[in-house]
Amino acid sequence: MKAKDLRERTTEHLQELEKTLGREVFDAKFKNYTNRLNDTSSIRKARRDLARVKAVLTERAAKAGLEEKQGG
Numbered sequence: 001m002k003a004k005d006l007r008e009r010t011t012e013h014l015q016e017l018e019k020t021l022g023r024e025v026f027d028a029k030f031k032n033y034t035n036r037l038n039d040t041s042s043i044r045k046a047r048r049d050l051a052r053v054k055a056v057l058t059e060r061a062a063k064a065g066l067e068e069k070q071g072g
Helices: 003-007 011-033 041-071
Strands: none
Touching (some): 003 041
């Protein structure tokens, strides 16, 4: 998942994706702990995707806050 692709998505979709990825990370960690996870790199991939989504959401929040400050 690329940050460029994420920036094209709506904020609502990104928030849903954030929840989904958070759950994915949790499930992967749990499976790893119980020795049922075959691909341990999936934890890292999910964590990084989650970080990308959060970064884009933070950028949008900062941009909205800046526009609000300058407008009022």
